[in-house]
Amino acid sequence: xxxxxxxxxxxxxxxxxxxxxxxxxxxxxxxxxxxxxxxxxxxxxxxxxxxxxxxxxxxxxxxxxxxxxxxxxxxxxxxxxxxxxxxxxxxxxxxxxxxxxxxxxxxxxxxxxxxxxxxxxxxxxxxxxxxxxxxxxxxxxxxxxxxxxxxxxxxxxxxxxxxxxxxxxxxxxxxxxxxxxxxxxxxxxxxxxxxxxxxxxxxxxxxxxxxxxxxxxxxxxxxxxxxxxxxxxxxxxxxxxxxxxxxxxxxxxxxxxxxxxxxxxxxxxxxxxxx
Amino acid sequence: xxxxxxxxxxxxxxxxxxxxxxxxxxxxxxxxxxxxxxxxxxxxxxxxxxxxxxxxxxxxxxxxxxxxxxxxxxxxxxxxxxxxxxxxxxxxxxxxxxxxxxxxxxxxxxxxxxxxxxxxxxxxxxxxxxxxxxxxxxxxxxxxxxxxxxxxxxxxxxxxx
Numbered sequence: 001x002x003x004x005x006x007x008x009x010x011x012x013x014x015x016x017x018x019x020x021x022x023x024x025x026x027x028x029x030x031x032x033x034x035x036x037x038x039x040x041x042x043x044x045x046x047x048x049x050x051x052x053x054x055x056x057x058x059x060x061x062x063x064x065x066x067x068x069x070x071x072x073x074x075x076x077x078x079x080x081x082x083x084x085x086x087x088x089x090x091x092x093x094x095x096x097x098x099x100x101x102x103x104x105x106x107x108x109x110x111x112x113x114x115x116x117x118x119x120x121x122x123x124x125x126x127x128x129x130x131x132x133x134x135x136x137x138x139x140x141x142x143x144x145x146x147x148x149x150x151x152x153x154x155x156x157x158x159x160x161x162x163x164x165x166x167x168x169x170x171x172x173x174x175x176x177x178x179x180x181x182x183x184x185x186x187x188x189x190x191x192x193x194x195x196x197x198x199x200x201x202x203x204x205x206x207x208x209x210x211x212x213x214x215x216x217x218x219x220x221x222x223x224x225x226x227x228x229x230x231x232x233x234x235x236x237x238x239x240x241x242x243x244x245x246x247x248x249x250x251x252x253x254x255x256x257x258x259x260x261x262x263x264x265x266x267x268x269x270x271x272x273x274x275x
Numbered sequence: 276x277x278x279x280x281x282x283x284x285x286x287x288x289x290x291x292x293x294x295x296x297x298x299x300x301x302x303x304x305x306x307x308x309x310x311x312x313x314x315x316x317x318x319x320x321x322x323x324x325x326x327x328x329x330x331x332x333x334x335x336x337x338x339x340x341x342x343x344x345x346x347x348x349x350x351x352x353x354x355x356x357x358x359x360x361x362x363x364x365x366x367x368x369x370x371x372x373x374x375x376x377x378x379x380x381x382x383x384x385x386x387x388x389x390x391x392x393x394x395x396x397x398x399x400x401x402x403x404x405x406x407x408x409x410x411x412x413x414x415x416x417x418x419x420x421x422x423x424x425x426x427x428x429x430x431x432x433x434x435x436x
């Protein structure tokens with residue numbers, strides 16, 4: 001009997017090895033949100049990101065930063081627009097104070113730089129050079145000059161993992177700016193999609209999508225993108241809306257982290273939903 | 276511990292840095308080569324299937340924890356694809372496998388399997404057709420990975436051929 005097993009193991013050792021290691025891998029995959037896995041990831045990430053940051057700083061010497069030209073151009077446009085908006089802001093503040101409306105536009109921004117990226121079709125994430133030492137917390141939104149980029153998912157002392165819009169695990173409550181139609185934005189591995197919007201709702205190609213008032217993860221009115229396509233399902237009752245993001249996520253380099261401390265309880269609920 | 280066993284780990288560190296810092300700069304529509312997989316395929320073809328499976332498992336785990344992705348995703352895909360690479364192993368075929376263009380075919384086939392398996396287990400919200408997924412998340416990254424195996428074919432000493 002023992003010889004039989006010995007021969008079996010010897011003849012099929014590659015298959016046994018594959019089965020055993022595959023089961024271990026899939027078990028670990030299912031345990032991703034467990035504290036032990038988180039601690040391990042935080043430890044490894046924190047240490048290895050130092051090497052990535054050094055390499056990134058060397059690479060960036062040879063890399064032309066195209067964003068600086070765009071930023072100069074945008075800065076001039078924004079300066080003109082700012083002057084115009086200042087007048088409206090004063091008027092708006094007076095009206096808001098009359099109805100005791102909460103101001104959501106004044107969150108502090110923490111600049112951050114991407115030091116490494118995991119390039120896959122469905123697991124878009126970045127590692128940025130800001131961490132708990134810079135008062136970064138899990139759940140803070142990440143933006144750039146054009147719009148929403150993603151959400152802080154893991155934080156070490158000096159580095160953080162950003163789950164970007166091109167990550168199929170991230171769901172965002174969004175609204176159409178023009179008509180206030182609400183929906184949930186997801187990445188399906190190819191496009192950003194808002195599913196199951198009734199065809200009776202007024203949705204036009206080119207409508208601006210922004211974060212919704214209902215989201216407690218993101219402050220309202222952060223621009224995300226525009227409606228680029230709408231497809232109705234077989235019965236013609238519901239639309240699937242494809243969204244083209246404003247921010248060029250693949251080419252993003254410099255980001256800002258919105259330093260907001262969301263309601264802990266609601267945040268935990270939403271983070272659990274994302275998981 | 277045999278230095279031979281440490282070799283892939285030593286190669287892994289600079290390759291992982293390149294994979295996470297430089298490869299994103301040359302990615303096309305989020306399609307990128309997987310340099311760590313080339314390393315696994317190379318050592319599997321040199322040392323055999325069992326060695327490759329264990330190496331895929333270990334390097335997959337390391338890449339998972341340092342990239343900020345899902346722990347277990349690369350572990351599983353590398354383990355599985357190293358098993359497939361192992362089928363091409365032969366004690367008398369090591370040089371033919373590595374020093375000829377056959378290496379690129381192995382990289383393409385197994386790299387496609389690796390990328391596809393990774394995409395399937397890491398994409399929790401997919402409505403994409405299987406064919407499209409196989410093409411965009413399997414074959415194209417596999418092709419790109421194979422392209423990066425070309426320097427190995429060119430510069431690897433052709434001793435037994």
